[in-house]
Amino acid sequence: MFKKLLVANRGTIAIRIIRACRELGIATIAVHSTADQDALHVRMADESVCIGPAAAEDSYLSIPSIMSAVLTYGADAVHPGYGFLSENGDFAEACRKSGVNFVGPRARHIRLMGDKPRARRIMKRAGVPVLPGSEGTGVTELRDAQADVKRLGYPVLIKAAAGGGGKGMRVVRDANELAKLFPLARAESEAAFGSRAMYLEKYLENARHVEFQILADNNRSAIHLGERDCSLQRRHQKVLEEAPCPVMTPRLREKMGKAAVRAAQVVGYSNVGTVEFLLAADGEFYFIEMNTRIQVEHGVTEMVTGIDLVKESILIAAGKPLTLKQRQVKITGAAIEYRVYAEDPDTHLPSPGVVSSHHSPGGLGVRVETALYDGYRVPVHYDPLIAKIIVHAEDRALAIKRAQAALHEYLIEGIKTNIALHLRILDDPDFVAGQFSTNFLTRFDRREEVAVEPRLAKAS
Ligand code: MV4
Numbered sequence: 001m002f003k004k005l006l007v008a009n010r011g012t013i014a015i016r017i018i019r020a021c022r023e024l025g026i027a028t029i030a031v032h033s034t035a036d037q038d039a040l041h042v043r044m045a046d047e048s049v050c051i052g053p054a055a056a057e058d059s060y061l062s063i064p065s066i067m068s069a070v071l072t073y074g075a076d077a078v079h080p081g082y083g084f085l086s087e088n089g090d091f092a093e094a095c096r097k098s099g100v101n102f103v104g105p106r107a108r109h110i111r112l113m114g115d116k117p118r119a120r121r122i123m124k125r126a127g128v129p130v131l132p133g134s135e136g137t138g139v140t141e142l143r144d145a146q147a148d149v150k151r152l153g154y155p156v157l158i159k160a161a162a163g164g165g166g167k168g169m170r171v172v173r174d175a176n177e178l179a180k181l182f183p184l185a186r187a188e189s190e191a192a193f194g195s196r197a198m199y200l201e202k203y204l205e206n207a208r209h210v211e212f213q214i215l216a217d218n219n220r221s222a223i224h225l226g227e228r229d230c231s232l233q234r235r236h237q238k239v240l241e242e243a244p245c246p247v248m249t250p251r252l253r254e255k256m257g258k259a260a261v262r263a264a265q266v267v268g269y270s271n272v273g274t275v276e277f278l279l280a281a282d283g284e285f286y287f288i289e290m291n292t293r294i295q296v297e298h299g300v301t302e303m304v305t306g307i308d309l310v311k312e313s314i315l316i317a318a319g320k321p322l323t324l325k326q327r328q329v330k331i332t333g334a335a336i337e338y339r340v341y342a343e344d345p346d347t348h349l350p351s352p353g354v355v356s357s358h359h360s361p362g363g364l365g366v367r368v369e370t371a372l373y374d375g376y377r378v379p380v381h382y383d384p385l386i387a388k389i390i391v392h393a394e395d396r397a398l399a400i401k402r403a404q405a406a407l408h409e410y411l412i413e414g415i416k417t418n419i420a421l422h423l424r425i426l427d428d429p430d431f432v433a434g435q436f437s438t439n440f441l442t443r444f445d446r447r448e449e450v451a452v453e454p455r456l457a458k459a460s
Helices: 011-024 040-044 063-073 089-097 107-114 116-125 142-152 175-193 250-266 298-305 309-317 396-409 419-427 440-459
Strands: 004-007 027-033 047-052 077-079 156-160 170-172 198-202 208-216 222-229 240-243 271-279 285-291 334-341 357-359 366-370 385-393 411-413
Touching: 004 011, 004 063, 011 027, 011 040, 011 309, 011 366, 011 385, 027 040, 027 063, 047 063, 063 089, 077 309, 089 107, 107 116, 107 285, 116 198, 116 250, 116 285, 142 156, 142 175, 142 198, 156 175, 170 175, 175 198, 208 250, 208 309, 222 250, 222 298, 240 298, 250 271, 250 285, 271 309, 298 309, 298 334, 298 366, 298 385, 334 396, 334 419, 385 396, 396 419
Parallel strands: 004 027, 004 077, 027 047
Antiparallel strands: 156 170, 156 198, 208 222, 208 271, 222 240, 240 334, 271 285, 334 385, 357 411, 366 385
16 A cells, blocks of 8 residues: 555645545645645645645646655655646656556546547447537537538537536527637637637537446446436536436436446546536436546545545555445435535625634534635635535435535635525425426526516615
8 A cells, every 4th residue: 555645636625635545544745835834734634845836837736846745755646636637647647657656547548538529439439328519539610610510400519629627618509609609619728728629519408417436446347336416507617416316217327327337448447537427308318528536526426325435546546456346336315515615695706715713514414524724714826615515314305404404504704605505506496306407507596686686676
């Protein structure tokens, strides 16, 4: 087993990794920017090292800075967490070339799945259903996009070939929109990913975003740990996730799970990964992309399977074969994760500042993952996710009740959060019935606007 693992991340996931290492008897090194001098992950690790200034490009995203910490402190493994360098093939390769174990897939698989049109092509060839869309390496010019639409028909979704997670995505419903939005999406992709390559997909409305958790070892053994429903997103930022998907059946889980395992096995993937699908109302499902990292929402899968995903990722990276068989994986009860963001509830913009005091919820089936403490300053430089509340119960109805109690109990003073939004979602009859799709939050927001209008009229 590894002796010393460097955690190339910050916040809740860094803490999650440090805890897993403690259980495994692995010493930890935290890295931090100057803005995170007093961060909890720094205090929790055995050793810590400052890797640069506040700007992520010069610290958490700097391969040279992190590699120099790895070598100076004698780490034999690196865990990238999520975000930052977690899906950077060059980083995985730099670790391997320095003789350090990267806790994640090989660089080849990170690059392969990062090239979304290529991933589509491979999946299609392997018999995993994909949506009708651009063929080949994608499109960079409007006229090529127009040619694709001739074949696909509207509506289509423009996506960035180097993207993922929704950045650079645009829904297009007619030729005018295409001419206007294609260059915009392409510019966004170039700014975010340094790539002008785009691809189109038929836009599937009222679908559910269902993703399967994969575990694969270095000997091509792979299993799935069931699914998560991640349909509730705002501007492609997830708001809450749950496991199992409320409309899943054992038959459909077996079918989608087989497709997900095949997606991983056909490329010889190893470590943890997530295969994202869209599930249409008619029961058909389509591969959209594969994420080659541990995800923010891994906790809901852990709660319903009892499997420690971070520990598994480390064991796999250390070359251990999977000990678990597919038939041993059991889904027990229901789990929901509520992402608590430091954000203004009216504008949904980040609202950093100092947490003057706080009280965390607790009790049976309530898990809180956070890096908060009284006096903590939420930095402006990074993602505003400050806590995850993960509830687990025998069934979804009780998980919702438990979540209501936990969200009411959570006190965070000094900064604004989205906790009230979560409570409103939990009051929504469609959400409670499990009847929602990727459109839910857009419609939900519209309803909120309507509700606000009369008050505004009265005030003026
Ligand atoms: C889609 C889609 C519908 N049709 N692709 C969003 C994140 C990214 N990983 C994939 N996403 C989607 N891709 C096609 N062809 C719907 C989503 C989607 C979504 C879209 C709008 C609003 C909320 C959404 C939530 C989840 C998924």
